[in-house]
Amino acid sequence: MSLSGEAIFLSDSEISSFKKNFSGPLLKEEDKDYNEARLIWNGMINKHPALIVRCKNSKDVSLAVKFAKNYNLLTSVRGGGHNVAGNAVCDGGLMIDLSLMNNISVDTKTKVAKVEPGCTLGNADTTTQKFGMVIPSGIVTSTGVAGLTLGGGFGWLSRKWGLSCDHLISTEVVTAEGEIINVSAENNPDLFWGLKGGGGNFGIVTSFKFNLRELGPEVTGGLVLYKLVDTENVLSFYNEYISTAPREVTTVLVYRYCPPAPFVKEEFHGKPVFGIGALYAGKADKGLEVLKPIKQFGSPIGDMIIPKPFVIHQAMLDAGQPKGECYYWKSEFLKTVSQSLSEKFVEQTLNMSSKSSIIAAFQLGGAIADVGEADSAYSFRNAGYAININTQWQNHSSPDKHIDWARKTQQLTTPYSMGSGYINFASADETEQRVVATYGNNKYKKLVDLKRKFDPDNFFRLNQNIKP
Ligand code: FAD
Numbered sequence: 001m002s003l004s005g006e007a008i009f010l011s012d013s014e015i016s017s018f019k020k021n022f023s024g025p026l027l028k029e030e031d032k033d034y035n036e037a038r039l040i041w042n043g044m045i046n047k048h049p050a051l052i053v054r055c056k057n058s059k060d061v062s063l064a065v066k067f068a069k070n071y072n073l074l075t076s077v078r079g080g081g082h083n084v085a086g087n088a089v090c091d092g093g094l095m096i097d098l099s100l101m102n103n104i105s106v107d108t109k110t111k112v113a114k115v116e117p118g119c120t121l122g123n124a125d126t127t128t129q130k131f132g133m134v135i136p137s138g139i140v141t142s143t144g145v146a147g148l149t150l151g152g153g154f155g156w157l158s159r160k161w162g163l164s165c166d167h168l169i170s171t172e173v174v175t176a177e178g179e180i181i182n183v184s185a186e187n188n189p190d191l192f193w194g195l196k197g198g199g200g201n202f203g204i205v206t207s208f209k210f211n212l213r214e215l216g217p218e219v220t221g222g223l224v225l226y227k228l229v230d231t232e233n234v235l236s237f238y239n240e241y242i243s244t245a246p247r248e249v250t251t252v253l254v255y256r257y258c259p260p261a262p263f264v265k266e267e268f269h270g271k272p273v274f275g276i277g278a279l280y281a282g283k284a285d286k287g288l289e290v291l292k293p294i295k296q297f298g299s300p301i302g303d304m305i306i307p308k309p310f311v312i313h314q315a316m317l318d319a320g321q322p323k324g325e326c327y328y329w330k331s332e333f334l335k336t337v338s339q340s341l342s343e344k345f346v347e348q349t350l351n352m353s354s355k356s357s358i359i360a361a362f363q364l365g366g367a368i369a370d371v372g373e374a375d376s377a378y379s380f381r382n383a384g385y386a387i388n389i390n391t392q393w394q395n396h397s398s399p400d401k402h403i404d405w406a407r408k409t410q411q412l413t414t415p416y417s418m419g420s421g422y423i424n425f426a427s428a429d430e431t432e433q434r435v436v437a438t439y440g441n442n443k444y445k446k447l448v449d450l451k452r453k454f455d456p457d458n459f460f461r462l463n464q465n466i467k468p
Contacts, residue, residue, distance in 0.1 A: 022055075122141060135212060191454060230298060357405070423464050
């Protein structure tokens with residue numbers, strides 16, 4: 001059996017001997033669960049690892065790393081399997097699958113959550129909300145906590161409390177040598193700095209300890225949709241509103257075709273729309289008052305900003321991002337969403353190659369920028385928005401027109417960009433230059449030094465790679 005691009009052959013007895021000490025299932029192409037395990041969120045990614053090892057604990061992860069190192073196997077790491085670039089899976093090599101490690105425990109006294117790397121945002125929110133607490137994270141519930149946090153992690157609570165990685169207290173990491181180490185501000189502080197935004201470059205995180213915030217269970221949030229032709233007026237209102245809105249308010253702007261949502265009259269289904277998504281991170285009644293101007297402005301064609309459980313709000317955009325469809329993304333950080341850029345987004349919405357695509361502007365700022373730029377690997381803390389140019393389609397055989405649309409939209413955005421985009425929104429074709437731009441030259445140099453210290457052979461290379 002060939003297990004890597006480097007023509008390594010492993011006999012069944014070598015695999016059996018590994019299996020003796022490994023507690024989770026091993027999956028080969030002929031096994032029943034293999035196909036389900038190799039398929040990730042992005043249906044464009046169709047890779048076949050020679051072996052999938054489903055770890056149950058950090059000892060399994062350590063054994064898998066040592067096994068892969070020993071046989072020089074190309075190795076991918078799967079957390080939630082959501083990354084659009086598809087680096088969680090590889091062709092012909094070893095896939096270290098963490099999805100069975102999905103425990104989460106909450107200490108209500110210290111307000112700390114311990115999260116395993118196979119947890120999704122949905123797992124984390126459902127568990128922490130039982131205690132009226134939350135780990136600030138992202139906006140679609142099937143996304144993995146692991147990959148999201150290691151790249152930064154922003155969502156509806158970011159302006160109030162900052163990034164997911166800003167809430168890290170400590171982590172347990174399996175290094176490229178298979179050693180299990182603790183990483184925090186006290187232990188391996190250089191690595192702790194790198195894990196907050198440097199992605200999966202330095203080791204496999206087998207446990208995350210997060211500070212929790214108090215929220216909910218009821219909050220006010222949702223989405224207001226307008227006809228796309230009203231975008232200019234709505235954006236003028238929005239930019240004025242947000243200039244004085246408290247940090248409790250975080251918004252996401254969307255340009256898209258209207259889905260068949262029950263809160264929008266049928267006549268608008270399938271028509272181009274502009275939307276303001278918003279959440280107030282505080283008491284639901286106060287939120288209703290603060291978000292009222294958004295609800296009352298202009299002539300919305302649908303308004304679902306209402307009080308509701310936080311976990312329901314978190315799932316609001318799930319249906320539009322199903323597993324198995326094809327996705328290709330581009331991203332840029334922006335200071336603001338100006339009228340002139342918005343005109344280009346309107347034009348590109350009308351030119352969308354697929355009616356499932358979305359241009360989304362995630363609002364940043366607030367508490368994200370309270371942390372110093374040098375204090376974590378995550379960069380562009382002074383950005384006002386992260387743009388997600390998200391093309392989505394169903395027919396697996398003809399991606400070109402969709403990819404062209406996303407690239408063209410990115411080209412039109414570039415003059416407004418702060419110089420790069422969000423590492424967690426990067427597709428598989430990003431250049432090394434682009435990764436350098438994401439961190440800036442000085443920070444990138446520091447990350448290279450860290451890589452040389454913890455992974456000089458670039459064992460962890462299926463990621464937005466920092467080359468030693
Ligand atoms: P995976 O594909 O499993 O992992 C991605 C990479 O992370 C791996 O290739 C590996 O290099 C690394 N990795 C994963 N687990 C580990 C680990 N335990 N140790 C070391 N390395 C590891 N991001 C936001 O910030 N906010 C959002 O609101 C948001 N919304 C999203 C919505 C959707 C629908 C999707 C698809 C993505 C969204 N993202 C968002 C981006 C998301 O943060 C990234 O896709 C992230 O990589 C997902 O993590 P994962 O564990 O699911 O991914």
